[in-house]
Amino acid sequence: MAKICLTATVVVVALALVATAATLAHAEADNPEKVDKWFNGLSNTKRKTTRLHFYLHDMLSGKSPTAVRIAESTMTKKSPTQFGVVYMMDDALTEGPELESPLVGRAQGFYGSAAIESLGLLMNMNLVFTGPKYNGSTLSIMGRNPALETYREMSIVGGTGIFRLSSGIVTAKTYFLNLTTFDAVVEYNVIAMHY
Numbered sequence: 001m002a003k004i005c006l007t008a009t010v011v012v013v014a015l016a017l018v019a020t021a022a023t024l025a026h027a028e029a030d031n032p033e034k035v036d037k038w039f040n041g042l043s044n045t046k047r048k049t050t051r052l053h054f055y056l057h058d059m060l061s062g063k064s065p066t067a068v069r070i071a072e073s074t075m076t077k078k079s080p081t082q083f084g085v086v087y088m089m090d091d092a093l094t095e096g097p098e099l100e101s102p103l104v105g106r107a108q109g110f111y112g113s114a115a116i117e118s119l120g121l122l123m124n125m126n127l128v129f130t131g132p133k134y135n136g137s138t139l140s141i142m143g144r145n146p147a148l149e150t151y152r153e154m155s156i157v158g159g160t161g162i163f164r165l166s167s168g169i170v171t172a173k174t175y176f177l178n179l180t181t182f183d184a185v186v187e188y189n190v191i192a193m194h195y
């Protein structure tokens with residue numbers, strides 16, 4: 001019995017190592033042959049679920065803003081929702097709500113006012129992870145963000161690295177908003193399904 005247990009333990013450890021190696025192997029971009037090999041091996045792979053929690057810092061003011069206005073329409077200034085305005089962002093993602101909290105990645109992409117009557121942003125961004133576990137992997141988000149509502153739900157439409165072939169949901173909730181500068185800290189919960 002003890003021997004069987006030991007064997008089982010060895011097998012489990014070996015499998016864990018293989019799984020870790022497989023995870024690390026696709027944490028960064030591979031060449032097309034490797035991606036193909038990975039893809040062809042999927043038929044007997046179960047989907048995994050990864051949950052992430054972090055804070056996004058959308059900084060419009062100060063010496064080094066991370067979101068900048070890049071376009072607007074002729075009617076934007078007259079519109080109650082600033083319809084047509086577009087911002088490009090490279091926002092920090094941190095473990096805790098403080099900007100000094102450990103960095104887990106960045107949200108790179110753009111958002112714009114896409115609704116005429118009530119505030120509804122179109123978010124189109126890549127979450128680019130830089131922490132030890134998911135370094136180099138990305139999740140692509142596309143969704144509607146009615147930023148004045150408490151909870152906003154957006155879609156994960158894909159991913160790379162560890163998050164290849166992702167689908168899933170992100171939920172955003174404003175943690176802090178400066179009504180003068182519109183600097184915001186937004187809490188994100190992510191549920192990603194991937195292989």
Ligand SMILES: *[C@@H]1O[C@H](CO)[C@@H](O)[C@H](O)[C@H]1NC(C)=O
Nearest residue numbers: 028129130131132133135136
């Ligand atoms: C993430 O990857 C980059 C590029 O390969 C590397 O320079 C950096 O040190 C890595 N960071 C961590 C936390 O592993």
Ligand SMILES: *[C@@H]1O[C@H](CO)[C@@H](O)[C@H](O)[C@H]1NC(C)=O
Nearest residue numbers: 061062177178179180181182
């Ligand atoms: C909002 O930003 C303004 C300008 O930087 C600053 O004076 C004010 O203290 C901030 N308000 C809050 C609640 O942080």
